[in-house]
Amino acid sequence: MKLSFKQANLALVTSLSLFSVAANAAVTVNEAWVRGTVPGQQATGAFMRLTSDTNAKLVEAKSDIAKTVEIHEMVMEDDVMKMRQIPNLDLPKDKVVELKPGGYHIMFIDLHEQVKENNEVALELVIENQDGSVENIAVKAPVKSLTAKADSSTHAAMDHGDSKHENAGHGDMKHDDMKPAH
Amino acid sequence: MSINQQRRLVLSGLGVMPLVLMGCGKEESLKVHATDITGVNFGREFNLQDATGKRWTLNDFNGKALMMFFGFTQCPDVCPTALARAVEINSLLGKDAERLQVVFVTIDPERDIPEMLAAYTQAFDPGFLGLTGTPEEIAKIAKEFRIYYKKVPTGSSYTMDHSALSYIFDPKGKLRLSVSHQQSAEECAEDIRQLLF
Numbered sequence: 001m002k003l004s005f006k007q008a009n010l011a012l013v014t015s016l017s018l019f020s021v022a023a024n025a026a027v028t029v030n031e032a033w034v035r036g037t038v039p040g041q042q043a044t045g046a047f048m049r050l051t052s053d054t055n056a057k058l059v060e061a062k063s064d065i066a067k068t069v070e071i072h073e074m075v076m077e078d079d080v081m082k083m084r085q086i087p088n089l090d091l092p093k094d095k096v097v098e099l100k101p102g103g104y105h106i107m108f109i110d111l112h113e114q115v116k117e118n119n120e121v122a123l124e125l126v127i128e129n130q131d132g133s134v135e136n137i138a139v140k141a142p143v144k145s146l147t148a149k150a151d152s153s154t155h156a157a158m159d160h161g162d163s164k165h166e167n168a169g170h171g172d173m174k175h176d177d178m179k180p181a182h
Numbered sequence: 183m184s185i186n187q188q189r190r191l192v193l194s195g196l197g198v199m200p201l202v203l204m205g206c207g208k209e210e211s212l213k214v215h216a217t218d219i220t221g222v223n224f225g226r227e228f229n230l231q232d233a234t235g236k237r238w239t240l241n242d243f244n245g246k247a248l249m250m251f252f253g254f255t256q257c258p259d260v261c262p263t264a265l266a267r268a269v270e271i272n273s274l275l276g277k278d279a280e281r282l283q284v285v286f287v288t289i290d291p292e293r294d295i296p297e298m299l300a301a302y303t304q305a306f307d308p309g310f311l312g313l314t315g316t317p318e319e320i321a322k323i324a325k326e327f328r329i330y331y332k333k334v335p336t337g338s339s340y341t342m343d344h345s346a347l348s349y350i351f352d353p354k355g356k357l358r359l360s361v362s363h364q365q366s367a368e369e370c371a372e373d374i375r376q377l378l379f
Contacts, residue, residue: 035258038305040298043339045258068337074259079362081260081346085336101259109256109339146305149266 024135025056027091027127032141034108035148036117044115045072045105046123046141049098052091059088059134060126067110069123074103083107088128119143212376215369216350216359225327225349225357230287230313233300238285238313240355246283247377248351249361249370252329254290254342255302260363261286264348265306270367271374272307281353281378284310289331289344291320352377 032048043066050058061069070085089104091097099105106123108115115121125137212218229239240248249268253261265286272279286303288294291314294302303312315323324331331344350359350373359373 035262038255038298038301040295041255041302042293043256043258068339070337076260076346076363079345079347080330080343081257081363082334082343083257083259083336083341084334101263105258107258107336109337146262146302147266147269149263149270 024133025052025054025091025127025129027052027056027125027137029125029137029139032139033144033148034115034121034141036143036146037111037115038146039114041114042111043107043109044111045107046121047099047101047105048139048141049096050089050091050125051094051096052127053094055093055130056091057088057128058091058125059128061106061123062126063108063121063123065111065113065115065121065123066108067112068108070107070109072105072107074101074105091127115143117143117145212358212373214359214373214376215365216361216373218358219360220356220358222357228287228313228323228326230315230319230323231296232311232313233296235296238311240351243283243351244355245353246281247353247374248283248285248355249348249374250285250287250327250351251346251348252287252289252324252327252331252344253346254288254344255294255299256290256341260346262306264346264363265303265310267367267370268310269306271370272309274367274371275374278375278378282374286310286312287320287323288312288314289320289324289329290342291315291317350374350377 028051030049030051032046034046035044037044046061058071061071063069071087071089072083073086075082075084085107086104089097097104120140120142123139123141125139126134127137128134212220227240229237231237249271251264253264255261265284268284272282272284275282284307286299288299294314296312296314299312299314303310314320323329327349329345331342333340334343346363348361348363349357350361352358358377361370361373
C-alpha cells in the first residue's frame with residue numbers, strides 16, 4: 001500500500017516535471033549523514049547541507065526507517081533546549097542551508113530498528129518550487145557514529161563529501177555550481 | 183509550574199548568588215569561563231540508580247570532580263553534542279581525567295530504560311555513568327538542581343524540552359560551576375583543572 005502510493009507520487013512528480021522544467025529547483029545535497037543509535041533507541045536525526053539554484057522550500061522528508069519523519073528546528077532559550085517540528089524550511093536561491101546540530105535536522109521518530117554505523121539510510125526530500133510544483137530528491141545518507149561531533153566548520157561546503165544522491169523525479173541535479181558558505 | 187514561573191525561580195536563585203558568595207567565603211574564588219555558583223543552596227544531593235540497579239549519591243564520588251548533565255537519548259542534537267564535548271574534555275585532561283566523573287541523568291525515564299541508557303552513555307566513554315530513577319525521583323532531582331524539563335507532543339510521539347547546562351562539582355562534592363552548552367571543551371577543561379588542583 002505504502003509502496004504503491006510512493007510510486008504514484010513519483011509518477012506525478014515526473015509528469016509535472018515535463019510541463020514545468022524551467023521552474024524546477026535543482027537542489028544539491030552535500031554531506032548528508034545520520035546519527036547512529038544504540039539498540040532500543042527510538043529516535044535519531046539526519047544532517048546535511050542543501051543548496052537550491054532557485055528559491056524553493058523543503059516541505060517534507062520521508063524514510064522507511066521510522067514511523068514518523070519530521071523537519072525540526074532546535075532552539076536554545078535561556079539555556080533550555082527545545083526541539084520543534086517546522087512546516088517547511090526555506091531554501092533561498094544559491095544559499096547553503098545547513099542542517100546541523102545546533103540548528104535544523106530531519107528527525108526520525110519511532111525507529112523500526114537500530115541505525116548502525118557505516119550503513120546507509122535512504123530518505124526522500126520533497127522540495128516545493130515557487131510555482132507550487134513539487135519534486136522528490138532521493139538521498140542516501142551514511143550513518144556516522146552515535147558519538148559523532150557536530151561539525152561547526154563550513155570550509156567543507158565545496159566538498160561533495162561521501163553522500164550519494166540522485167534525483168528521483170528527473171535527472172537535472174547540478175554538481176558544478178556549488179558556492180562556499182562564506 | 184509554568185515555564186515563566188520556573189525561569190523566575192532559576193533567575194531569582196542565581197540573583198542571590200553574589201550575596202551567598204560574600205557570606206560564605208570558605209571556597210577560594212574562581213576565575214573560570216563557566217558561571218561560578220559556589221555556595222548556592224541547591225544541587226546538594228541526589229540518589230539515583232544505574233543500569234545494574236546500583237544507587238549513587240554525591241558521597242560516592244568523593245575525591246573526584248563530577249560533571250553532571252541532564253538529557254534524553256532520543257535527542258539527536260544537544261545531548262550527543264554535550265557527551266561528545268565531555269569525551270573531548272577527558273582527552274584534554276589527559277591523566278587527570280581519572281579524577282573526573284561524567285554523569286548523564288535522563289529526564290525521560292519512561293523511554294530511557296536503564297540498559298539502553300547505559301549503552302548510550304558508554305558508547306561515548308565506558309567510564310561515563312548514565313543515571314535514572316522513577317519519574318518521581320527524576321522530578322525531585324530536577325527540582326533540587328533547578329533543571330527545567332517538559333514533555334512536548336510531536337507527531338504520534340513526544341520530545342523533551344530541557345535545561346541544557348552542565349554542573350560541575352569539586353572533589354569535595356560541592357557544586358561549583360554552571361556550564362552553558364556553548365562553552366568549549368578547552369574552556370571546560372581549564373575550569374575543571376582549577377577545581378582539581
